[in-house]
Amino acid sequence: MSLSRPARSRLKLLALFAVFTLPMAMAWGMVEWRLGIPEGRTAHGTLHPDVPALSNWPLTRVVKDGDDDWLLAFDCPDACPQAADRWWRLHRALGRDAHRVSRLRIGGGSSALPGEAPVAWAGGPPAWRVPGALWILDPEGRAVLRYGAEVETAQVLEDVERLLRLNPEPPVARLHAE
Structure with a gap:
């Protein structure tokens, strides 16, 4: 037919x-x-829009590897070699995107791990501080997510990888690095 x-x-x-x-x-x-x-939800951390920008944090000094770097800022109330090691390992697990992230350790008496910038609260910690917390800050210094000490490292890694994937590195940034 x-x-x-x-x-x-x-x-x-x-x-x-x-x-x-x-x-x-x-x-x-x-x-x-x-x-x-x-x-x-898609992120494992919590949003805290009331946290001020990094430039308004009462810190002694802030050092980032690059101006366009994301920042992992973690608060160590006392000596915290376990937390420092945990976030160092997460930073290494980022692989080829590790150069896009800097680490800032606030407090803690132990020596700094490679790639970590130790700072201290100047004039005492602010009211919004959460001891043992990790903040992910965007390249402009705004707090994106906060994690408590109980959050698994794999979940934080998943969120950081997603943020880096959704915010690709500008092609010109690699030329400046070379």
Whole structure:
């Protein structure tokens, strides 16, 4: 059985309409009935918009490896070699993106690990400080996420990798490094 020429043309027109209308209908259905849309959060840390920018933190001095670096700032209330080692290992696990992240250790009496900049609270810690916390700060110094000491390192690594993937390094940055 073969279709007549007008029937084939109508079938082609219907197929063309389907190609453009079916995705819109599926998207509407996903929004209307919440099908295929994740319910949970995507980051393991917590947002704290009330934390001031890094330039307003009462620190002795802040050193970053690069101006466009993300910053892992962790607060050590006392000597904290375990926490320092934990974040050093996370930094190394970033692999080829490790150069885009700097580490800042606030407090703690032990010696600094490679690539870590030790600082101290100047004039006492601020009210928003959480002892043992880790903050991820964007290149402009704004706090993006905060993690408590109980959060697994793998979850923090996942979030840092996602942030770096969603905020790619500008192509010109590599030229400046060379």
